[in-house]
Amino acid sequence: MLTIYAIPHSLYCAKLRIALRHKQLEWKEELPPGGVGSDHFRSIIPSGNIPTLNDGGFILGDSEAIIEYLEEAHPDNSLMPENPRHRAKYREMSRFHDTRLEPVLRQFFPLVDPANRDQSQIGAATIAMNARLAQLDAMLSGFDHVTLRLFDCGYPITFIWLRAITDRLGGAVQWPENVVAYDRWLRSTHAVSEEIAHYMPHVEDWLASKLGASQ
Ligand SMILES: N[C@@H](CCC(=O)N[C@@H](CS)C(=O)NCC(=O)O)C(=O)O
Structure with missing residues (x-):
């Protein structure tokens, strides 16, 4: 195994x-x-x-x-299409998540602890995140959402953290239309909904460990 x-x-x-x-x-x-x-x-x-x-x-x-x-x-239940250009676009989308979007999410993590809370850093991270979300919005307009793909695996988890953290920290993250629709579709797939059910308690535990009584 x-x-x-x-x-x-x-x-x-x-x-x-x-x-x-x-x-x-x-x-x-x-x-x-x-x-x-x-x-x-x-x-x-x-x-x-x-x-x-x-x-x-x-x-x-x-x-x-x-x-x-x-x-x-294990080619069954494939996450990749046959066409080389489509495969390349899937990889591009996946790398955008790992190297562009998620690193901005990381800027928020140290700011969750009330002892480290800094409004100017929250503001800077929010501006950077809004720029990445706007880029993602434009990139998504080239895709239909039918079955889960390579690049769909990272985004739902980043979205969960982003909502959970910004709900607590405040700030003004703007969720563009294509990103909202994409997030909704991701959550409707069985693999993502099963993972969210498994993972959400760990997100809550982490937030509680940082926020303590101030939650
Ligand atoms: N690009 C890597 C990033 C993984 C990553 O950042 N993992 C963190 C935990 S979420 C880690 O390895 N932390 C331990 C370390 O860096 O020593 C991947 O996709 O696996």
Whole structure:
């Protein structure tokens, strides 16, 4: 069986589970041996990346690399189309999530703790996020939403965190029309709705650990 080294609140582990659920693969999860960032875990995977896959001794880090490997090793319930240009566009959308949108979400995480709350930093992160969401809105206009695709695995989890955090922090994140419709469609798919049911308590636990009584 596939083993995933994961931690409960990791966004990229949730992204990977959406692909596993869609592809109807069985897996088990373990905490990273030796702990996050430990020498022992880095002896298994030098980058220390979470998630990391262990497929019968074949070790692979990075959610995107893992999903592409699973797609090739287990082609059923595919997340990729045949056409090379469509495949390339799926990868472009997925990388936009991992390298452009989600890194802006990360700017919000340290600001959740009331001790670190800084309105000017919340404002700067909000401006950066609105710019990325506007770009995503334009990019989405080229896609119909029919069945789950490679790039659909990361976005729903980033949207969950963004709503949960900005509900608490305030700020003025603007959700463009195509993004709202996309989020609604993602939640209607079985893989995303199952993952949200599993993952949401971990999001709430993380927020409670940062917000304490001020929640
Ligand atoms: N691009 C990577 C990002 C994964 C990532 O940022 N993982 C965090 C946890 S959510 C991590 O590895 N933290 C531990 C570390 O950096 O040592 C992926 O898609 O797997």
